[in-house]
Amino acid sequence: MPPSTRSGGDSPDIYKGKICSLKARVRQSIKALLIDMEEGVVNEILQGPLRDVFDSKQLITDVSGSGNNCTFHIFRAVGHKLYGCRYRENIVEKLRKTAEHCDCLQCFFIIHSMGGGTGSGLGTFVLNLLEDEFPEVYRFVTSVYPSGEDDVITSPYNSVLAMRELNEHADCVLPIENESLFDIVNKIHQMTSSGKLGSTVKQNSLVTSSANSTKAVQEKPFDAMNNIVANLLLNLTSSARFEGSLNMDLNEISMNLVPFPRLHYLVSSLTPLYTLADVNVPSRKLDQMFSDAFSRDHQLIQADPKHSLYLACALLVRGNVQVSDLRRNIERLKPSLHFVSWNQEGWKTGLCSVPPVGHSHSLLALANNTCVKPTFIELKDRFMKLYKKKAHLHHYLHIDGMEQSCFAEAVSSLSDLIEEYNELDATKNEPRTDPPRLKIAV
Template sequence: MTQSVVIQVGQCGNQIGCRFWDLALREHAAVNKKGIYDEALSSFFRNVDTRTDGDGADICKGKICSLKARALLIDMEEGVVNEILQGPLRDVFDSKQLITDVSGSGNNWAVGHKMYGSQYRESIVERLRRTAEHCDCLQCFFIIHSMGGGTGSGLGTFVLKVLEDEFPEVYRFVTSVYPSGEDDVITSPYNSVLAMKELNDHADCVLPIENESLFDIVSKINQMTNCGKLGSTVKPTSLVTSSVGGIKNTQEKPFDAMNNIVANLLLNLTSSARFEGSLNMDLNEISMNLVPFPQLHYLVSSLTPLYTLADVNVPSRRLKPSLHFVSWNQEGWKTGLCSVPPVGHSHSLLALANNTCVKPTFIELKERFMRLYKKKAHLHHYLHIDGMDQSCFSEALSSLSSLIEDYNQLDAANCGPPMDPPRLKIAM
């Protein structure tokens, strides 16, 4: 059985990571009722004998002594990490898995990438190596971060480059939350475009998540719930809609429901790596089958069900005729079947697609970047950081423009004139 390590960087990355570990524990508890440390648990958790120094080998003889997440928590502000350590998941992490500072990155990619990256590189490498040493067969690093802030975008992509240098044979999957056009961080277009170049160069697969789409989905669910349209069909135990511990309460934070969706996406993505199935999909098969061109590794994800009680059975073969494949790969379809559904559902479907639907997001991001860059607005905040100059911006812009052009060429070659698909549709 292979293992994976989750690296959560910045406020957004750690908030999503907190939801992921909570939901993963609930999912394993529902399956593993006898409390046996098995191969499924070993994918993301270590079994530590608390009678030792807390960092010893698994000597618990099958029974769970103390589970420790295979994770690294990084944030240049202490707030979110401190909340995690004071919450229900406090026993899942220890100080050897944390890297924090107090001042933050000031919504500045250069501070996170150049300044903190240089300052904390040795600590990051040391903790990554320690985490890797506790894996029998390390297959994948999952990075969770946002693109719009400073720590997530800057230090998050710095960690990505470190992973390529130190663990070149281990897959690097990145879950990146993209800011909306109404983002309140004025420099988010700069941060996002600078981070995009690093994702283009150093990631194996990227799962882009639009903040605006998450907000639209949650708003739609709330609207349907409040107007009574869904009525009793809202599933109270759903992994998507439930808060910490499976109990929905008034203290639930505004972004918890949005973060739950992303965490549930990661649970579905890794289910075949954690549980048995009639047709398991290994993580390396995702990159192998869905990334025909190295830089075009941005995968569009779709997940169902999100909130309904009725589990609608839609066989995958019914979707196939409606999809258009490139001329040289008309059978570009890979299926994985896992025997363990998410808690509260009889089944679930995650679809990953490598197609040009991500192009409008990148075009919009480039336009927002150019509105600032043409005026040289706020550039001085970046250029005073050591190792940062204006060529970093021009190279990042060129990298994004090249990516968009690659998608344009594929559109023109396979689908006639380029067409921008609608951003979001929710099936009712």
């Protein structure tokens, strides 16, 4: 969202006019297609405060929903196989219409969940569709992984089946864990309540879902959790929306951070994690901001990149920050980070001049790091506990095109991915070697 245009001397009428103009500009800049086989969520958007931002003609819903089938959320059985085929032409038509209105189509963002039927099944169907229809356009995927206490019994099946599609058809994946988001929101609430930061949570803040309610935090404040993911995407796309001395093209992220096609899972960390619409808090010092971005508390998955192996890292900074500030902090942090021997200088940086509203600066760090491996191992273990007993398989296999071999192939794909990370981790303690020099033909 662009910063507010209100100034101290504006009258209420002028302010309303500026807000209307702002909404119009935002609506022109947002090209989104909303797909959900359950009408409820999309209807909430159309009736909520963002109803003027999205085009109501760019919605695809179904009355029955692909999620619940005898209380089980089924992946390919309904979302991928059934609804994907049924709505293919409609999805393609709306995608083409949306793409034609873009002045410069850089990439597609897919935002979906991994555990449910629509998100995992239909979400990855759309990913495959984009590769078929727009093969030259990069595909970025923000995937929300379920927690171990997820209430969807078959979420391990859905997630592993979806992982195979992400391995083969995505260019970059930003994995996000529900448990990590919940921990972050809870931690912010505790710190602000105790006064450790000298800060307070504002009335009606998204941090608590309802003002100053501990019960709301315990019941998982989904608005606040979603707000963190929204801030991630806002920072990621800031260079495409605002000027900067060192703006980074979105395509450069994939080109610089993904040395191997399948190892395209990027760990994201964000500081600050909240907006000033939620919390009154003093700005963090610049060097502290860089340190925060490499701490476990700011990771959007439960991982610790500092003690794992980096393949590459990108720093996207917003605000009044100089290139010299970037270089100084990279040199300061490098000794504590383990990079692969053949890419010791694997840093990509971007500087956007416009900070988030109310902040002096912010930082998004994207790390291609082997620390994602434990998340995948845990997911595989949860999958195998169900699969060894053939539990709930019949809910999937009764749909045409869904065979038991699909499960074997999916878990094999995940195992191969884990093994690739194992091979990289095995090189962690190897001495640094210079890359081989190219021989020039005479």
